[in-house]
Amino acid sequence: MPDDVSALQLVLTGDPALFAIVRLSLLVSLSAVVFAALVGLPFGAWVALTRFPGREIVIVILNALMGLPPVVVGLAVYLLLSRAGPLGSWGLLFTPQAMVVAQTILIVPIIAALARQTIEDLWVEYRDELAAMDVGPAGRVATLIWDARFSLVTALLAGFGRAAAEVGAVIIVGGNIDGFTRTMTTAIALETSKGDLPLAIGLGMVLIAIVVVVNAAAWGMRHAGERLAG
Amino acid sequence: MLTSRHLIALGAAASLLGAAPALAQDKSIVVASTTSTQDSGLFGHILPRFKAKTGIEVRVVAQGTGQALDTGRRGDADVVFVHARAQEQKFVADGFGVKRLPVMYNDFVLIGPKSDPAGIKGMKDVTAALRALKTKTAPFISRGDRSGTHAAELDLWKAAGIDIAKEKGPWYREIGQGMGPALNTASASNAYVLADRGTWLSFKNRGELDVLVAGDQRLFNQYGVMLVNPAKHPHVKKELGQAFIDWLVSPDGQKAIADYKINGQQLFFPNANAPGA
Amino acid sequence: MRAPISDLPILLEDASVHVRGVTILERISLALAPGAPTVLIGPNGAGKTTLLRLAMGLLRPSSGRVSWGGRTDAPPTQRAIVFQRPVMLRRSAAGNLRYALAAAGVERAKRAARTEELLALVGLGWLGERPARKLSGGEQQRLALARALAKEPQVLFLDEPTASLDPAATKAVEDVIHAVTARGIKVVMSTHDLGEAKRVAGEIVLLHRGHVIETADCATFFSNPGTAEARRFTAGELLV
Numbered sequence: 001m002p003d004d005v006s007a008l009q010l011v012l013t014g015d016p017a018l019f020a021i022v023r024l025s026l027l028v029s030l031s032a033v034v035f036a037a038l039v040g041l042p043f044g045a046w047v048a049l050t051r052f053p054g055r056e057i058v059i060v061i062l063n064a065l066m067g068l069p070p071v072v073v074g075l076a077v078y079l080l081l082s083r084a085g086p087l088g089s090w091g092l093l094f095t096p097q098a099m100v101v102a103q104t105i106l107i108v109p110i111i112a113a114l115a116r117q118t119i120e121d122l123w124v125e126y127r128d129e130l131a132a133m134d135v136g137p138a139g140r141v142a143t144l145i146w147d148a149r150f151s152l153v154t155a156l157l158a159g160f161g162r163a164a165a166e167v168g169a170v171i172i173v174g175g176n177i178d179g180f181t182r183t184m185t186t187a188i189a190l191e192t193s194k195g196d197l198p199l200a201i202g203l204g205m206v207l208i209a210i211v212v213v214v215n216a217a218a219w220g221m222r223h224a225g226e227r228l229a230g
Numbered sequence: 231m232l233t234s235r236h237l238i239a240l241g242a243a244a245s246l247l248g249a250a251p252a253l254a255q256d257k258s259i260v261v262a263s264t265t266s267t268q269d270s271g272l273f274g275h276i277l278p279r280f281k282a283k284t285g286i287e288v289r290v291v292a293q294g295t296g297q298a299l300d301t302g303r304r305g306d307a308d309v310v311f312v313h314a315r316a317q318e319q320k321f322v323a324d325g326f327g328v329k330r331l332p333v334m335y336n337d338f339v340l341i342g343p344k345s346d347p348a349g350i351k352g353m354k355d356v357t358a359a360l361r362a363l364k365t366k367t368a369p370f371i372s373r374g375d376r377s378g379t380h381a382a383e384l385d386l387w388k389a390a391g392i393d394i395a396k397e398k399g400p401w402y403r404e405i406g407q408g409m410g411p412a413l414n415t416a417s418a419s420n421a422y423v424l425a426d427r428g429t430w431l432s433f434k435n436r437g438e439l440d441v442l443v444a445g446d447q448r449l450f451n452q453y454g455v456m457l458v459n460p461a462k463h464p465h466v467k468k469e470l471g472q473a474f475i476d477w478l479v480s481p482d483g484q485k486a487i488a489d490y491k492i493n494g495q496q497l498f499f500p501n502a503n504a505p506g507a
Numbered sequence: 508m509r510a511p512i513s514d515l516p517i518l519l520e521d522a523s524v525h526v527r528g529v530t531i532l533e534r535i536s537l538a539l540a541p542g543a544p545t546v547l548i549g550p551n552g553a554g555k556t557t558l559l560r561l562a563m564g565l566l567r568p569s570s571g572r573v574s575w576g577g578r579t580d581a582p583p584t585q586r587a588i589v590f591q592r593p594v595m596l597r598r599s600a601a602g603n604l605r606y607a608l609a610a611a612g613v614e615r616a617k618r619a620a621r622t623e624e625l626l627a628l629v630g631l632g633w634l635g636e637r638p639a640r641k642l643s644g645g646e647q648q649r650l651a652l653a654r655a656l657a658k659e660p661q662v663l664f665l666d667e668p669t670a671s672l673d674p675a676a677t678k679a680v681e682d683v684i685h686a687v688t689a690r691g692i693k694v695v696m697s698t699h700d701l702g703e704a705k706r707v708a709g710e711i712v713l714l715h716r717g718h719v720i721e722t723a724d725c726a727t728f729f730s731n732p733g734t735a736e737a738r739r740f741t742a743g744e745l746l747v
Contacts, residue, residue, distance in 0.1 A: 083305035083463060091465065093306050094260055094291055125594050131565055132588045133610040133658070143606075147597045175260075175291035178274070193410035194269050195417075195435030229597035229638050 007201035018199065022206055025183040028096055028170065029163035032103035033111075036159055040108045041152065044115030045141055048123055062116065065109035070102075071168030077102040078172050094175040099183070102169040107159035114155035122148050150225030157218045164210060258287040259470045262299075262307035264378055265408035267453070268292035270336075270428030270497055276486040280477055286470050294408065296376025302326055302456070305463030308471040311478075313378040313453045327456035332507035333478050334487050334498040335452045338382055339430060340443035341413075342368070342422035350422075356446040357390035364392055367401040369421035373412050374404030382451060383424045389448060413439070426451060431492040452507055453498075455479075478502070514575040514585045514661050515693060516540045517562050522571035524557055524717075531557045533717040534571065539662070543709020544684065544694035546725075548701065550746050553714040555697035556591060559664045562695060563588045584611075587660035591667050593651030595639035600631060600650050603639050604657055611658035625653040628686070630679050645676045652683060663687060665696035669703060681706060701741065705729060713737050715746050 010018050047058055079085050081093040081101070092098045122144050130140050145152065167185035174181030176190060184203045191200035267273065268290060277288045293301065295312045302310040303326045310327065312318060321327045340350070340359055348368040350359040363370055373380040387394040394402065405415055409429040416423035417437035425433075430441070443449075455475050460466045477483040484500035491497070501507050517539040524532040532554045539545055539562060547555045560566050561573060564583050575581040596603050604622045613621060626632045629649040634642065639650060648668060655663060665684075669677040684694055684707055698704055704711060708725040713736065721728070721737045732738045740746055 083465065084303075088305070089465075094289065126596070128565070128590060129594050129596070132563070132583065132590075132655075133607055134583045135610050139610070143596075175289075175293075177289045177291055178268075180289050190410075193408060193414065194429075195410060195414060195433050197434075225597075227638075229599075229640065 003197040004201055006198040007205060010198060010202040011205055015202070018202055018206070020179070021182055021184055021187050021203060024096065024181075025164060025185070025207075026210075028099045028183060029103060029160055031100045032107060032163045033156055033160045035100070035104040036108045036111050037156055039104075040111030040159075041115050041145070043108075044112040045119050045145060047112070048116045048120035049137075049141065049144075059113075059116065062109055062113045066113050068106055068109060069168065070106055070166040071172065073102055073106045074169035074172030077105065077169065081173065093173060094177060094181060096174070096181055098173040099170045099181060102173045103163040103166070106166065106169055107163050110162055111155050111159045114158060115152055118148050118151040118155065119144050147229070150221045150229075154218045154221050157214050157221070161211060161214050164207070164214070256287060257285055257470060258289055259308040259467050259474060260289050260291060260306070261309045261311055261474070262291050262293060262297075262301040263311040264295050264298055264313065265292045265410070266377070266379055266426045266429050267311070267313075269408070269410055269432065270426070271432050271492070272428065272487070272490050272498060275490040276483070279486050280474065280483070283477070283482070284473055286473060288474060294373075294375045294377035295379075295381065299326075302458045305458060305466065308458055308467045309455060309474055310458060311453065311455045313451050314381050315452055315454060317381070318454045318456060322456060326459055326462060328459050330454045330456050331475060331479055331502065332504060333453045333455050333502055334484075334500045335450050335507070336498045337427050337444065338379065338424055338449040338451055339427050339441045340422065340449075341416065341425050341430060341439050342442045343420040343438045344440050345420070345438065346442060348422065351442045353443050354446060356386060356443055356448055359443045360386060360390040360392065363401075363422055364397065367399060369419060370402050371412050371416045371419075371421050371423040372402060372404045373409065374406045375408065377408070378451070379409060379424065379426055382449075386424070386448060428492075428497040431495060431497060452501075512576060512578075512581075514581055516576070517662065518572075518574045519558075519562065519568075520572040520574075522561060522568040522573055524554075524561060524566065525569040531717055532561065532568075535561075535717075535719055537712065537719060537722070539693065539695055541691075541693050544688055544696060544707050545710045545712060546704045546708035547695070547697040547712045547714055548699075548704050548740070549714035549720075550740075552716075554717045555714055556666050558714065559588065559666050559695065559697060562662075563664050584658070585661040586664065587655035587658055587662070588664040589648070589651045589655050589666065589668055591670065593647060593654075595642070595647055595650065598639060599636050600639045600642065600646075601626065601635035603650060603654055607654040607657035613657070621657065625656060628656070629653045629683060630676075645672045648672060649676065649680065652680065656687065660692060662693045662695065665694065667697055667699060670699060677703070713740060715740075 047055065077098065078093065080087050081090065081098050082088055092101070126144065130143065135143065165185065167189055170183055171186045171189065174186065176182050176186040184207045188200045188203050191197065273290050281287055291301065291307065295314045295317065298310055298312050299317055299321055301307045302321065310321070318330045322330050340356060342350070348362045348366040350362050353359045372383060384394065405412060409425055412423055413425060413429065413433050414435055417435055417439050420438055455478055457468060457471045457475055458466045460468045479502035484502055487498050487500045488496060519535050519537045522532065522535045523530065535558065547558060549555055561568060563586055564581065572579060596606055598606065601622050604625050605618050608618045608621055626635055629652055631646060631649055631653065634646065639647065642650060648671065652668065669680050672680065681703070688694055696707065705725060710722065711725055711728040712722050713720040715736055721732065721734045723733065728737065729741055732741055736746055
């Protein structure tokens with residue numbers, strides 16, 4: 001049977017091995033987005049709204065870090081979490097937790113940089129009006145984040161997309177352990193190198209479907225934003 | 231609403247992290263082994279038997295031999311299971327491993343295109359075959375990744391009287407990757423490559439490739455297993471790790487290894503009790 | 508609840524505003540007292556917008572003094588401003604008003620009723636649920652006016668409020684100005700339209716190149732201007 005047909009079979013019949021891999025991938029990447037949002041959104045908002053010396057440099061660095069190569073992040077986290085490294089006693093290497101850590105580090109710059117851009121643009125628009133209405137600092141931040149929520153969710157989707165698609169970080173810190181730290185991307189890499197293509201193609205189809213859904217959601221967000229609020 | 235979706239994701243993440251302490255208390259060990267052993271499918275066959283017997287989950291991190299030994303040195307694994315005898319003995323001598331036990335052997339095969347431009351098919355002497363490859367500058371793929379297979383390949387060039395580091399040419403391509411990618415590359419470029427029989431048997435993308443030279447004593451590939459030394463790394467799960475090692479060399483484990491067949495062919499030959507293995 | 512402390516009179520004493528080496532306002536001395544509206548007129552670039560912002564408290568004078576009811580540091584809780592190009596928040600029209608009411612400290616229970624009142628006051632009653640950014644320019648201007656009135660200010664600054672409005676909408680806005688003036692709110696506005704200045708003003712202030720050229724009550728200014736510039740300006744000449 002040709003490889004793509006057996007691949008489709010695996011997907012459509014809900015092959016348990018395939019879907020266990022998909023489930024782990026989603027769990028790792030979604031967790032990374034949550035943690036990266038907790039760090040990146042406030043930081044991005046702070047940089048957007050605060051004048052401080054070196055602000056321009058921080059923005060440039062933040063934007064540059066969006067292009068962090070995943071393998072480099074993987075290597076750095078590996079060195080940190082290895083027993084021979086500073087955080088070795090946590091025993092996190094070769095676990096899904098390590099993968100969440102690596103992906104969080106990878107996407108924090110994306111979320112922070114996009115949040116900063118979005119919030120700063122809106123702040124430029126809103127500044128005078130909010131000052132005229134005597135809105136305090138906390139109120140300003142809350143208003144900006146709420147009014148920019150659609151763009152901010154788009155930033156989160158961008159982060160998720162990056163995390164779900166990368167292989168370099170998770171393969172190094174996770175070890176691609178069968179049934180434990182094997183995600184869609186690492187499984188595709190492995191199966192392809194073994195010349196065993198149906199599972200790889202099946203996972204590839206699911207991964208592309210996820211990417212399409214994420215992009216559609218981002219598009220939907222922008223439209224909802226425009227429709228609801230102009 | 232946006233907020234509750236965030237809360238759900240947060241909850242999922244928290245439960246993932248919260249599972250960590252539970253996972254740590256699970257009966258599990260980390261075994262650093264090689265990609266060729268992983269790719270052959272052996273672990274998929276024997277590990278469920280071990281788990282059924284002892285309840286211990288074995289998590290295999292498959293790397294090149296060099297990296298697997300390094301992982302053991304750093305204490306990131308509990309057991310190291312590779313096929314590079316000299317390096318294993320050094321590992322123990324340096325105090326990183328407790329004791330090296332032989333487990334099984336498989337063999338390497340010299341693979342090449344059916345058209346065989348170098349004319350080595352059926353040779354009994356693998357060193358003669360390698361000399362022919364060099365003379366005819368036939369394209370050859372080397373793993374070049376400090377793996378056990380790579381070490382074996384280098385030893386064979388030496389045995390053939392060739393200083394490959396000095397005498398290689400464009401026909402000799404080092405790809406720095408595992409057995410699967412090496413076979414893929416050889417298949418795609420109709421080149422010769424040294425592979426372990428296990429990976430070859432489960433490799434599906436053969437193209438024009440076939441086994442050309444096999445059976446020479448020098449192609450035998452011995453596997454050894456070692457417990458990472460708890461004296462150097464106190465967190466090593468020594469009881470669970472030792473249980474795995476004991477099982478591998480026990481009649482039960484050795485039988486499981488021998489039972490593993492691809493297309494009716496046995497890949498690995500247990501020899502835990504062979505002297506001098 | 509109206510605070511007992513008043514922001515009036517607003518006194519500008521020798522106030523100047525320099526930005527990046529450019530002098531926008533030079534040694535302005537002006538008193539804004541309760542009562543009839545004060546209307547700023549003058550050519551473009553005269554500094555009318557800057558003067559309004561200064562009196563609102565959105566920027567500090569580079570030299571000189573601005574005080575509200577005798578205080579030099581008074582938060583704008585009793586002052587409101589409608590900018591020349593007001594920015595709508597990314598919400599519905601009613602949402603914008605509810606936001607302004609919340610910012611002014613109006614209790615939640617009262618906001619719905621107040622929102623309806625304010626929308627009706629500026630003639631936007633039927634547009635409450637429309638996204639504010641989708642309103643026309645004139646409608647946005649009127650919504651901004653309603654937003655400013657949400658906090659029941661003592662002083663209302665308006666920067667060319669009818670510049671982009673058709674005559675009907677202009678009348679609506681001027682009616683609102685008359686209504687709030689009758690209620691005791693001090694209106695300080697700038698305009699390009701001399702006719703409108705005549706209709707609205709109690710007091711006229713002519714600005715040119717950052718200086719106050721002349722201050723007079725409306726009737727006097729137009730019938731008997733004191734300065735040459737005032738004469739030329741009211742005659743329709745370009746002041747350069």
